[in-house]
Amino acid sequence: MDHIGLGLAGAGWLGESLIKELAAFPRFSLAAVQDVDAARAAVVATDYDAAWHGTEYEALLRAPGVDAVVICTPNAFHVAQAQAAFAVGKHVLVQKPLALTGGDARATVGAANHAGKLLFVDYSYRYLDTVRVLREALPSIGLPRRISGAFHNVYGPGKGWFFDPRLSGGGALVDLGVHLLDLALDLLHPAVTVLERAELSHTQGLQVEDAARLVLRLDGVRMHVDTSWNANRPCTEMALELEGERGRLRWENVDGSFFRFRTLHDDRCLLERETPLRTDTLRAFDQALASGTAPPVHLAVYELLDRAYGRAGQIAV
Numbered sequence: 001m002d003h004i005g006l007g008l009a010g011a012g013w014l015g016e017s018l019i020k021e022l023a024a025f026p027r028f029s030l031a032a033v034q035d036v037d038a039a040r041a042a043v044v045a046t047d048y049d050a051a052w053h054g055t056e057y058e059a060l061l062r063a064p065g066v067d068a069v070v071i072c073t074p075n076a077f078h079v080a081q082a083q084a085a086f087a088v089g090k091h092v093l094v095q096k097p098l099a100l101t102g103g104d105a106r107a108t109v110g111a112a113n114h115a116g117k118l119l120f121v122d123y124s125y126r127y128l129d130t131v132r133v134l135r136e137a138l139p140s141i142g143l144p145r146r147i148s149g150a151f152h153n154v155y156g157p158g159k160g161w162f163f164d165p166r167l168s169g170g171g172a173l174v175d176l177g178v179h180l181l182d183l184a185l186d187l188l189h190p191a192v193t194v195l196e197r198a199e200l201s202h203t204q205g206l207q208v209e210d211a212a213r214l215v216l217r218l219d220g221v222r223m224h225v226d227t228s229w230n231a232n233r234p235c236t237e238m239a240l241e242l243e244g245e246r247g248r249l250r251w252e253n254v255d256g257s258f259f260r261f262r263t264l265h266d267d268r269c270l271l272e273r274e275t276p277l278r279t280d281t282l283r284a285f286d287q288a289l290a291s292g293t294a295p296p297v298h299l300a301v302y303e304l305l306d307r308a309y310g311r312a313g314q315i316a317v
């Protein structure tokens with residue numbers, strides 16, 4: 001398709017961050033904006049020149065010129081909204097997490113395949129150049145022996161729905177840890193993933209965990225995942241480190257930045273780059289539409305989350 005009209009569902013912080021960057025992508029235009037908050041939908045539609053706005057998701061799907069839906073609503077709505085879009089033949093870009101359960105994630109991937117439409121999940125970090133370089137360098141370290149991922153955000157989400165497990169599906173683990181699980185699975189494609197231990201902390205009196213530690217095995221390789229909101233640290237830390245037979249690769253944010261990342265091989269910097277993040281997502285979505293192939297969705301991410309939250313199976317300690 002030469003031109004793709006986008007319908008935005010959920011015109012909050014992330015939704016606006018994404019559409020702000022649309023000008024750099026001539027193939028995309030914003031056709032419609034939907035939010036349960038009518039005033040918010042109207043303001044964002046006006047600010048970004050969308051011809052249609054409204055509060056009903058079904059109406060967004062019928063709005064003129066919508067070829068693909070960009071779902072930036074609270075987590076619990078992603079599955080139903082994505083499946084409804086596939087049912088009427090739209091492509092979908094949906095924010096992480098795709099789903100709150102492994103079963104729902106699987107059903108949504110199935111719905112996309114059945115409709116022959118693209119399901120693109122916005123695991124933002126996966127699409128960064130620094131992560132591409134990490135992926136390219138992987139063979140140089142030989143077989144991985146140990147993996148560790150950390151995402152400690154000195155800020156909390158600050159919005160009510162994140163703290164309501166019915167809307168969010170959980171706390172720091174599903175919000176931040178999902179990126180680390182996705183990155184590790186996307187780099188290594190393990191055939192077998194095992195959750196050995198999950199510790200969820202509720203030290204901030206929230207209904208969802210403010211911190212989580214997981215110990216996993218990815219095809220026998222041990223991975224530690226450590227994540228928290230409102231981290232008591234000097235600055236936000238994001239990192240994924242893989243130690244192999246012949247060296248160590250580390251992807252990390254620089255000096256607490258949310259927008260500057262680097263990849264190191266042992267102590268040598270392979271690439272350091274600043275990015276607005278959302279352009280990387282839109283570029284990857286554009287390429288996926290052009291090629292007709294979406295980046296893979298690793299269902300094991302959601303099965304691991306199910307196990308960590310005790311929703312299914314056993315947590316082996």
Ligand SMILES: NC(=O)c1ccc[n+]([C@@H]2O[C@H](COP(=O)([O-])OP(=O)(O)OC[C@H]3O[C@@H](n4cnc5c(N)ncnc54)[C@H](O)[C@@H]3O)[C@@H](O)[C@H]2O)c1
Nearest residue numbers: 010011012013014015035036037072073075095096122124
């Ligand atoms: N990819 C990333 O790195 C990243 C970063 C931040 C947030 N996110 C994800 O983006 C999503 C939104 O997060 P946010 O921080 O923008 O939240 P937000 O609260 O700022 O925005 C959510 C918006 O959705 C609207 N909304 C609520 N229910 C709706 C419905 N049924 N239909 C349409 N609109 C509805 C709200 O009124 C609000 O405007 C979440 O899933 C979050 O996990 C992803």
